[in-house]
Amino acid sequence: MQRPFAPARPDLPAPLPPEAPLPHRKTIRAWLVPIAQRSTLRAIALLTIDLALFAALLAGTVLLPGLWLQLACALAAGFVIGRLFIIGHDACHQSLTPHRRLNRWLGRIAFLPSLTAYSLWDMGHNVVHHGFTNLKGVDFVWAPATQQEYAAMAPARRAMERIYRSGWGPGLYYMVEIWWKKMMFPPRRTLGNSHRPVFTRDCLLVTAFALLWTGALAAAALATQQPVWRVLLLGFGVPLVFWFHMMGFVIYGHHTHVQVQWHDDKAAWQRAQPFVSTTVHLTFPLQFGALVHHIMEHTAHHVDMSIPLYKLKDAQALLEQLLPGRIIVQRFSWRWYFDTARACKLYDFSRRCWTDFQGRATSAQRMPA
Numbered sequence: 582m583q584r585p586f587a588p589a590r591p592d593l594p595a596p597l598p599p600e601a602p603l604p605h606r607k608t609i610r611a612w613l614v615p616i617a618q619r620s621t622l623r624a625i626a627l628l629t630i631d632l633a634l635f636a637a638l639l640a641g642t643v644l645l646p647g648l649w650l651q652l653a654c655a656l657a658a659g660f661v662i663g664r665l666f667i668i669g670h671d672a673c674h675q676s677l678t679p680h681r682r683l684n685r686w687l688g689r690i691a692f693l694p695s696l697t698a699y700s701l702w703d704m705g706h707n708v709v710h711h712g713f714t715n716l717k718g719v720d721f722v723w724a725p726a727t728q729q730e731y732a733a734m735a736p737a738r739r740a741m742e743r744i745y746r747s748g749w750g751p752g753l754y755y756m757v758e759i760w761w762k763k764m765m766f767p768p769r770r771t772l773g774n775s776h777r778p779v780f781t782r783d784c785l786l787v788t789a790f791a792l793l794w795t796g797a798l799a800a801a802a803l804a805t806q807q808p809v810w811r812v813l814l815l816g817f818g819v820p821l822v823f824w825f826h827m828m829g830f831v832i833y834g835h836h837t838h839v840q841v842q843w844h845d846d847k848a849a850w851q852r853a854q855p856f857v858s859t860t861v862h863l864t865f866p867l868q869f870g871a872l873v874h875h876i877m878e879h880t881a882h883h884v885d886m887s888i889p890l891y892k893l894k895d896a897q898a899l900l901e902q903l904l905p906g907r908i909i910v911q912r913f914s915w916r917w918y919f920d921t922a923r924a925c926k927l928y929d930f931s932r933r934c935w936t937d938f939q940g941r942a943t944s945a946q947r948m949p950a
Contacts (some may be wrong), residue, residue, distance in 0.1 A: 585864070588636075590615070593612060593716070593899075593903065594612075594903065596902060596903050596904070596905050597903060597904055599905065599906040599907070599908070603854050603857065603904070603907065606757075606771075606854070606856055608886045609857075609884055609885075609900070609904075610701075610884065612713040612899060612900075612903065613881070613884070613885050613888060613896050613899065613900075613943060615753045616887040616892050616895050616896050616899065617676070617677060617885060617887050617888050617889070617892060617896070618889075618892070619677065619678055619679045619887075620678070620733055620889075620891075621679065621680065621683070622676040623891060624668070624671075624672075624678045624687065625678075625687070625733030626678045626936065627874075627890075627891070628665075628687060628691055629666065629807050630670050631661055631665045631691075632662045632665070634661045634664075635662065635665060635694055635950045636656045636657035637701060638655075638657050638661060638820075638936075639654075639658055639711045639798075639816050639820075640812075641653075642654045642658065642755070642803070642812070642815040642816040642819075643798070643801045643805060643812055643815075643816060644654045644805070645837070645855040647785045652815060652819065653821055654815075655815045655816065655819035655821075655823075656819065656823050658816075658819075658820040658826065659781060659819065659820040659821065659822070659824045659827065660821025660823065661694075661827065662694045662695050662820055662821070662823075662824040662827075662873075663695075663824055663827045663831075663873065664873065664874060665691045665692075665694050665695065665949065666691065666692065666694075666828065667822070667873060667874040667876050667890060668687070668691040668699065668700070668874065668890070669688045669690075669691030669692040669695075669697065669702075669875075669906070670702075670706070670876075671687075671688075672684040672685070672688030672691060672700060672891055673692075673702055673703050673706070673707060673800075673883055673889045674690045674707060674887070676886060676887045676888060676889045677858075677888065677889060677890075684847075685738045686697070689783070689786065692746075692787070692826075693786075693787060693790045694790075694820075695828075696764075696765070696787045696821070696823075697760075697764055697785055697787065697792070697822055698761075698764050698765070698780065698783035698784045698786070700777065700779045700780050700783045701763065701764050701767070701780050701783060701784070701785050703742040704775060704780075705763055705764070707719075707886070708890075709721065709928045711883065711886060713850075713904070714836075714855050714856070714859045714860070714883065715841070715842065715843045715850070715855055715859040716844055716845075716847060716850045716855070717842075717844060717930065718845065721758075721759075721763075722759070722832055722836060723818065723832060723836055723837055724843070724949070725831055725843060725878060725926075725927055725928035725935070726928070727740065727916070727927060727928060727929065727930065728927050728929065728936065728939075729774045729816075730936065731927055734866050741757075743938070743947050745758075746922060746925070746926050748918060748919045748921075748922030748923075749835040750829075751826060751829030751832075751833045752822065752825040752826030752827075752828075752829040752830070753825075753826050753829070753834070754829050754833075755826075755828045755829035756825040756829070760825065765784060765787075766781070766784045767780075779922055791817075794816075795813060795816060795862070797911035798812050799812070799813065800811055801816075807932050816835065819843055824838065829950060831876065833863055833874070834861060834863050834877075834913070834918075835857060835860055835877075835879045835913065836860060836861065837861075837921060837925050838861045838909055838911060838921060838925070838946070839921065839924050839925065839935055839944035839945070840860055840909050840945075841861065841909065842859070842933060842947065843874050843928050843930070844861075845930045846930075855910060856884050857880060857881050857883075857904070857907055858907075858909075859874065859883070860879045860882075860909070861879065861909045861910075861911055862877065862878060862879060862880050862908060862909065862910045862911070863881075863912075863913045864878075864900070864911070864913065865877065865913050865914050865945055866913075867906075870894070874890040874891075875893040875894050875897075875946075876890065876893070877889070877892055877925055878893040878894055878896070878897035880897060880900060881897040881899075881900055881910075884896075884900065915928040923943075924937070924943035924944060925943070925944075926938050926943075927940070929942065932946045932947075933946065934946040934947065
């Protein structure tokens with residue numbers, strides 16, 4: 582169906598035939614410039630609303646009568662942590678407002694409930710993941726092992742890989758492999774020459790917030806004569822566990838698909854123009870995308886990180902209009918999700934295809950020319 586952009590945008594080209602070469606990234610970004618307008622007022626309003634929701638839901642885990650109502654608030658608080666993180670993610674990309682310094686402060690505030698160190702996320706996500714998306718040995722986000730690497734793993738590590746890739750383990754993957762190892766006081770040997778004092782300061786900031794959060798919950802438990810352990814579990818543990826699973830699921834869906842390619846050669850990776858070919862646009866019914874601030878419109882975000890979250894839907898629609906057949910668009914279903922988890926275990930870089938743990942191809946093979 583024809584999108585409503587072309588009549589209002591005479592500067593836009595006709596849709597590109599599938600066999601035509603993909604334009605340079607700068608050209609594609611130029612199409613999106615009129616869409617990528619940032620609003621300070623809108624950004625602050627979004628952050629304020631989500632912070633108020635988070636505070637109200639935490640209060641509900643303590644004050645509402647009945648365990649089930651408290652648990653419902655705890656799970657909803659975990660979902661709102663995800664919404665706040667997406668706002669912080671935009672701020673970290675300098676796409677939330679037009680003001681760099683304000684973005685840094687808003688980003689740190691929005692990242693606090695997810696216990697994310699702003700500067701470490703900036704380096705790992707903006708520099709590494711966006712700079713080298715799906716380049717083996719550099720991008721670490723859901724990077725698949727080869728059959729040889731899997732065989733060389735210790736038994737315990739192979740067991741973890743099976744859990745991570747089972748479809749049930751995205752939350753554990755994010756908590757262990759990204760948050761714990763890379764976002765909470767990572768050792769200097771992990772960072773190498775990239776270590777900066779601001780990393781430690783940001784880790785101390787989120788640690789102080791965690792102590793304040795748990796301390797306030799403990800005080801509330803004593804004031805309401807409830808078991809401290811239960812209030813801490815509902816007001817702190819459950820929201821964080823929900824958040825870890827939500828984040829692991831989202832980034833898995835963004836970059837794992839039988840049509841998504843990985844590369845172990847930088848020249849081949851550059852020729853593949855990975856800003857389009859390495860991301861998935863997952864679509865959901867019932868306007869679910871709006872509930873997660875449109876972060877599932879992920880191709881547009883990788884093409885141009887300066888597009889604010891409240892403009893991603895329009896940007897994604899424009900790209901899909903002008904680049905038909907180039908963007909992976911997948912309607913979400915649990916059947917598709919677990920089929921993908923069964924297919925995408927390891928990656929064979931010589932055949933350029935996904936395989937199972939026995940090395941059998943589970944996606945189309947793309948032999949190099």
